[in-house]
Amino acid sequence: MRMIDLTEADLELLFKLKPAIERNIDKITDGFYNSVLGVDKLEQIILDHSSIERLKQTLRDHIVEIFDGSVDSHYISKRLTIAKIHKKVGLEPKWYLSAFQNLQNEFIGVIYDEVINDRERLKMVQTVTKLLNLEQQLVLEAYEKENIREKEEQYEMVKNELKQKIAEFSGELIDLSIDTNAAVEQLVASSNEVNDTFRRTASSALDSQEMAKGGRELLSKLNGQIAHIFERTTEMERSVSELSQFSRQIQKIVGAVQEIADQTKILSLNATIEAARAGEHGRGFSVVAQEVNRLAEDTKNTVVRIGELTAQSGGLTAQVVNEIRKVQELTESGKLQSDETSQLFSDILDTMHSSTQEIVTAQEEIRTLIHTIEGIGSTTAQTAASAEYFKSATANL
Numbered sequence: 325m326r327m328i329d330l331t332e333a334d335l336e337l338l339f340k341l342k343p344a345i346e347r348n349i350d351k352i353t354d355g356f357y358n359s360v361l362g363v364d365k366l367e368q369i370i371l372d373h374s375s376i377e378r379l380k381q382t383l384r385d386h387i388v389e390i391f392d393g394s395v396d397s398h399y400i401s402k403r404l405t406i407a408k409i410h411k412k413v414g415l416e417p418k419w420y421l422s423a424f425q426n427l428q429n430e431f432i433g434v435i436y437d438e439v440i441n442d443r444e445r446l447k448m449v450q451t452v453t454k455l456l457n458l459e460q461q462l463v464l465e466a467y468e469k470e471n472i473r474e475k476e477e478q479y480e481m482v483k484n485e486l487k488q489k490i491a492e493f494s495g496e497l498i499d500l501s502i503d504t505n506a507a508v509e510q511l512v513a514s515s516n517e518v519n520d521t522f523r524r525t526a527s528s529a530l531d532s533q534e535m536a537k538g539g540r541e542l543l544s545k546l547n548g549q550i551a552h553i554f555e556r557t558t559e560m561e562r563s564v565s566e567l568s569q570f571s572r573q574i575q576k577i578v579g580a581v582q583e584i585a586d587q588t589k590i591l592s593l594n595a596t597i598e599a600a601r602a603g604e605h606g607r608g609f610s611v612v613a614q615e616v617n618r619l620a621e622d623t624k625n626t627v628v629r630i631g632e633l634t635a636q637s638g639g640l641t642a643q644v645v646n647e648i649r650k651v652q653e654l655t656e657s658g659k660l661q662s663d664e665t666s667q668l669f670s671d672i673l674d675t676m677h678s679s680t681q682e683i684v685t686a687q688e689e690i691r692t693l694i695h696t697i698e699g700i701g702s703t704t705a706q707t708a709a710s711a712e713y714f715k716s717a718t719a720n721l
Contacts, residue, residue, distance in 0.1 A: 356430060
């Protein structure tokens with residue numbers, strides 16, 4: 325009030341102007357609402373919250389009160405209430421200021437019609453503008469306070485809602501982090517078990533690979549022994565064949581000796597006959613002939629026995645040759661099977677080597693996976709700690 329220089333004299337002057345205002349009150353209110361109703365939005369606000377006649381009566385009372393010449397706490401309180409109502413119905417400050425400008429124009433028109441003295445007229449116009457300025461200050465200040473209050477309420481509402489959402493999100497994030505951490509720990513444990521299994525499998529594969537190498541070496545030695553046996557049986561077959569040839573030669577010799585023995589026996593018989601003819605003179609020769617005959621007989625018997633033994637030896641030799649050939653066939657078959665088995669061992673070794681390499685590679689990948697999972701677990705724990713801190717910090721807002 326001091327700044328706009330509103331004095332007691334001004335209030336007395338306003339009170340002095342009151343009768344003229346009362347005489348022109350309908351003209352003032354009609355002019356005011358004619359300008360207001362020219363704006364569709366303002367008309368809609370009036371129709372949504374009240375009626376034109378009711379608002380005209382309220383404006384009449386308000387205008388008359390302005391010129392009572394009293395600016396006290398009651399006066400100020402009513403203006404603040406009016407500002408809250410305007411704010412509530414959605415009347416923007418620009419419409420309020422425009423409407424007040426129209427009201428001021430109506431007041432000035434009445435002053436020019438009712439007051440003849442120019443100096444007094446100017447003084448009244450100045451006084452009216454001062455009071456209307458005060459009214460505008462009060463209402464706009466109330467507007468501003470109400471705006472600030474609404475913004476603070478809205479801020480508190482948004483802040484509380486945000487706090488609640490953050491708290492819920494942080495709680496869910498903490499729970500999720502705990503569950504994730506537990507799942508990560510379980511996954512790490514399972515991965516470690518799988519890694520141990522792979523390690524044992526790799527160790528077993530290496531042992532099996534060494535055993536397969538040993539088996540292949542044994543098969544290689546066996547192949548050498550089989551080849552040696554095959555060579556020896558071949559030599560044996562050759563020796564037995566030579567023995568068979570010797571037996572046949574012996575049989576030929578036995579035949580020749582038997583023929584000689586037969587001829588010797590005939591000669592012995594002839595000698596005996598001749599000795600008998602010679603009588604006493606041939607007795608000694610007869611004894612010799614008998615001995616020769618006996619020797620021929622023994623030789624024949626021996627040769628027959630040798631022939632029988634040679635025949636048996638030939639039969640046994642044939643059997644031995646047959647068995648040797650069977651052994652050779654079995655040896656050859658065994659060698660082929662041994663070669664196939666050796667090749668199978670080689671294939672198994674190649675496969676096991678490849679599998680072992682794959683197992684080692686998988687083991688390395690699992691180690692990397694475990695390291696990655698542990699990193700995720702560490703990050704999850706940090707996330708949970710951050711969420712807990714964030715939740716606590718939000719609660720203190």
